[in-house]
Amino acid sequence: MRDVIVIGGGPAGVSAAIYLKRFKLDVAILMKDMGTLANTDHIENYYGIIEPIKGSDLFKRGIAQAKRLEIPVLVEEAIGIDTFEGFTIRTNVQGHDARVVLLATGANKAGLKVKGFLDYIGKGIAFCAVCDGFLYRNKKIGIVGTGDFMIEELEVLENFxxxxxxxxxxxxxxxxxxxxxxxxxxxIEIKGEDTVKSVETTAGEHEVDVLFIAMGTASATDFALRMGAFIKNNSIVVDEDYMTNIPGLFAAGDCIGG
Structure with a gap:
């Protein structure tokens, strides 16, 4: 069992891992890809950067710095976190045990950019199967996604x-x-009255009572919600030590509001 696993390979996660390593803790970084940095072409407001740099290049420098300190960088997709005598992070490859977990996967991803999406958040648009699945037992459930995160949410919803x-x-x-x-x-559109009633696609309309969003990979907030951590204004709530209300679960970076 490691002392700490950092989920996320961006500036917040790598910086934390470097400090933890210097304190002689057994720490590893777990990440699927470079996240939002991959879409940033021009960075110049960063300490020590003399000339503008691409986000992808900055990411590579950070990972190289971590590897120089012999911090393991595990290129896997985290899909779930279990709590029992510490934490087990389930990935698309295997499980990893740690006494402490730091969530640092960046800000939440945008939802569907279609008519009606924003209107029905909390009114039939849901983001957490563990949190809200029970509310829709024996109902018509829709879920948006294609990867391992969607499968993880789907398996929860199948219970209801x-x-x-x-x-x-x-x-x-x-x-x-x-x-x-x-x-x-x-x-192309989410339709309803007081709550969601249907999803319209380019091929027709489909009745649903709820639409769960599980696109891409799980965000820090997705993990936090499942584990019962407090969320405010779509950000994870932490104390002055960056710990959530769940002992041993920490968060840093954009997922706590920057």
Whole structure:
């Protein structure tokens, strides 16, 4: 069991890992990719940067610095965290045990950029199967996503309903779940009255009582919500030591509001 696993390879996560290593703790960085830094072409407001630098280049420098200190960098996708005598981070490859976990995966990803999405957040648009799945037992459930994170959420939702529709929103499904309808067309609108009633795609309209968002990889807030950590204004709440209300679960960077 490691002392600390940092989930996220951006500036906050790598900086924390470097300090932890200097204090002779057994720390590892777990990440799938370079995150939002990959989409940043021009950075110049960063300490020590004389000329503008691409986000991808800054990311590579940070990872190289961590590796120079012999900090393991595990290129895997975190899909869940279990708590029992510490933490077990489940990935698309294996499980990793740690006494402490630091969430540093950056800010939450944007949701669907379609008509009705923002109108129905909290009114049939949901982001956490563990938190909200029970509320929709025996209802028509929709879920948007294509990867391991979607499969993880889907497995939770299967405990509450046999009527589940998967929407890939025009993307290719990475794994083919059995026994569920899969809609591959692009979503163009979320419809409803007081709550969500249907999802309209380019090929037609599909009735749902709720639409769970599970696109891409799990964010820090996704993990925090599942574990019962406090969230405010879509950011993880931490104390002066960056610990959440869950002992041993810390968060840093954009996921706590910057």
């Amino acid at each position: 309903s046999d009527s589940i529709t998967i929407f890939t929103n025009g993307n290719q499904l990475e794994k083919a779940p059995k026994h569920h309808q899969v809609i591959t067309e692009k979503i």
